[in-house]
Amino acid sequence: MTAYPTNHDIAEVFSAIADLMEILDEDRFRVQAYRRAGDVIRHLPAPLATYRARGELEQIPGVGKAIAEKIGELLDTGELPYYNRLREKVPPGVRELLRVPGIGPRTAGRLYRELGITSLAELKVAAEAGRLAALKGFGAKTIDSILQGISAAERQERRMLLAHAIDSAEALINALRAAVPALSQAAYAGSLRRGRPTVGDLDILAAADDAPAVVRAFTMLPLVARVESAGDEKASILLHNGMQADLIAVPPGMWGSALQHFTGSKAHNIHFRELALAQGLSFSEHGFRRADGTLLTCATEEEVYAAIGLPWIPPELREDEGEFEAARAGTLPCLVELSDIRADLHLHSTWSDGRADIRTMAEAARTRGYSHIAITDHSAYMGMTHGLDAERLRAQRQEIAALNAEYAARGIPFRILHGVEVDITPEGNLALPDDVLAELDIVVASAHIQLRQSPEAATERLIRAVRNPHVDIIGHPVGRMLGSRDGAPVDIDALAYAAAEHRVLLEVNSGPHRLDLDGAAVRRALASGAVITINSDAHHPDNLAWMRFGVVTARRGWAGAAQVANTWSDEALQEWLSRR
Template identity: 50%
Template sequence: RSGNGGKVRGFFQGGSTRVLDELGARIPEGVRALLAVPGLGPRTLGRLYRELGVTSAADLRRVLESGAAARLPGFGERKARQLLEALEQVERQGDRIPLGYALPVAEALAAELEKLPGVERVAVAGDLRRGRETVAGVELVAAAEDAEGVADAVAALPPVEEVLARDPAKVSVRVEGGLRVELRIVPPDAFVPALHHATGSAAHIARLRQRARQLGLEVDERGIYRRSADGGAEEFLPVPDEAALYRHLGLGYIPPELREDRGEIEAAERGRLPRLVETADLRGDLHVHSRWSDGAASIREMAEAARARGYRYLAICDHSRSLRVAHGLEIEDLRAQWREIEELNRHYAEAGIPFRILRGAEVDILKDGGLDYPDEILAELDIVVASVHSHLRLDRAAMTERLLAAMENPHVDVIGHPTGRRLGIRDAYEVDLDAVIEAASRSGTVLEINASPERLDLGEEAARKAAERGVMLCIDTDAHAPGQLAQVVLGVTVARRAWLEPAHILNALDLPDLEAWLRLPKGERARRGPGSVGKSGDSPPPGR
């Protein structure tokens, strides 16, 4: 790390900043974007631009592949090869980074910023605060009187590798891992409007401005205000928090995940905003793995981690026998696993601990839509999550048929990661998602929102559509280690962007309600739809 200190200080002494300024002044805007390629700093980029005329990613690829870059003095084959690999990686990601990778980086940097003297508050803004599934970069807003002092200090913070641009109230840096972070520093009394503005989306903000004008008000990053009759003085209204800003516009508070101009302003006008699901609404996780298949921990360790989160239940869903790469369980392994689960549950019951481990399995959906265990075995499980892990290149009709056949099985409770996508790695398999949603609704099958950072599957659009068609969803982490249970927040974010309430989410049910629901035949689950368990039974509705 110490090697970077000199490089960073160099920027502030005007060394590389000049290169950047020169780049900014004389070449197309797009060139700065090449700084996103890890290992390509302003100096190198400046040389490639001046000496080889590189102004685009395509140019960069050309000079790296042709050897022209490698022939520059002090450059070399090795560096050219590394840059080419880095460029390819950036291009694969389409310059966007999955939420689950950006969020911890942003939070770590925010925590470092908060420790700087004079910094009163720091918050994540932009796409990341709205919970988009991938982000181009991170935006942070900090409140401090001395913006210059804070901007100076940022460069020396541990995760910061390089300062890309800087003006008095704004610093752009690249942190470890290549993520770009833009930090705005505003006076403390301007923090709330600045954060609101930087959160966006642009479409949401534009609608708010329009609405403000109809009320004789103006909204911008400085706040919400009224102009005097002669158009001169501005009278700012108090904005202690974002709720106040919406109140001035006659609207209920709109959570960041809804700020996309997808009907939230109309809903806020009529007092019809959803009561979005929160992490605290969840009572358990219905899809985790243990060391019995490819997990890293014992059932007991997973259960204790679930209890530490305040959960009431945990479904152990290890892989089924066909998935050899993940050490899928043979039937006799499954029976042995049930004995271990029973023993642990007996221990909890005797100790008066209100917690239960459910016998589950993540059963492979075979190529023809059959399941990887016979029905007699599936019938003995508390919960069956059925997933596609093989034959991912079937054509659309065959893949759709395969999933529909699995949903027709009376023992299949949940379809795991229904589209198979891996963010930045692999697209969803070809499937008619509308047909899957219809079939889930008809058959009473739950669709999973898999919260694994590289999946987020279902995504927000499909999840919203599913809920509108009366499909129940669940938010599972697919955790393979105790620490991964915390990734549930990513799945909750997807659910919130899909406008989901606790009543849409199976694992927002308390244990007795969940058990009652799992005892219902699927046809009955389909008939009742989401949110009906408590209403028709003896217990209160979920999440209230």
């Protein structure tokens, strides 16, 4: 473990504990407790060290006295004796057997105890040598499916980006609609509908009077490479592009309950069903089962939530992180919508590393109905070969002024703000002098290099930038790249307090690899009084469409339109910035 155990590191320990306990067949509710703690910690907006410093560890849902103590041990020593004792009972390699689809904790435990298998490689050898057949209950089909599962696990199937998942899901739905004209409704659900930054598999829901026929048609689509399982209402398939997709088909009258069930999250559904049970209703994807055995079906999600006395909850909020309490109290937020967006305040052009000139980018923005944009090319700094210095910024200013004059002359209500994306050095200085920044309409300050800093250094770096009187936006604040690097361990609360005090906007960068800030951080930042801006960071006119991913991310952070500066008019933005 690194010098600063990240939330991710610690979450991984608790997930591993849950897996090992489950393999050892320990109490399933204790297993569940560790698993939940791992999941919650993995998505926390601030470093665990920050929670502990404030004595707030036990306020984290799913973290009680015992787990809080273990977090403390991990933060202080990077070690956890309890975890080490488990690893002595079950070699860590046994855990990787769980990655094989179809192998769960019971099977993994038996493979270890009865055959001494302690890794994927050993499992493969044993399966190919026919040694698995010696186990009671292991028939030819089971062994065959394990062999297939091993190759799937070996392919290291990664979670896919939200943007790619949406493309595939929409293609799949279109294909299904074409194959089944009688389809009354079809939609994607799951983590994709909740807008998570990455998605493990596609969950497709379809409604038709003859549901089994829809399942059959689904499994026969040309996009399908292999059928994993198929019944009367569900099927699981592998697409040629490597993605896995699940379908649920229901009669139209059950659309609401099925959509709710299949959208999740798991934690949200468990909480929902507990609330239903408290009212004498047992809920499943088929509807509500009353105490007398009768079934209450729901054609819409609104009916599902209404049945237990709640308003409809937007999918982006369904993580069991307070949405039920807010729904009951009538305080659910009115979330920002893509149609609220009037500006994009972080765009590049061929003046630095963009692929289109300023006019092209501006016209793309006008096509989207925006009223203003900011052109924010890179400052000259280490590694940025085409970055702008003071002289080129002045030349760029003239080009933008000419374009604005042209729009005004043609009576077009559209304005281009002249900005820059200036680098924040590791110490928190800016790569351009103050007098140059003072000439610009708007300044985005971003860190691009040396992101592996201590929590203190990473936070101080950004806060120093916030305190610069010319900085208006902190771009992609933590600097994560999905699938390749974690973000800097920034204390979001501290950053947001400073941003609120100095009237600096925190960015939700909509780039499919970034989505930074993420939803949890947005929520935390808004709670601290900060205002955000959702920007595409487009380097090509097509990239302006990324805005939808940023909006979904902000919605996951409970953001309303008023808290998003690029939903404001140009005049309102100017007034807000000028009052710094």
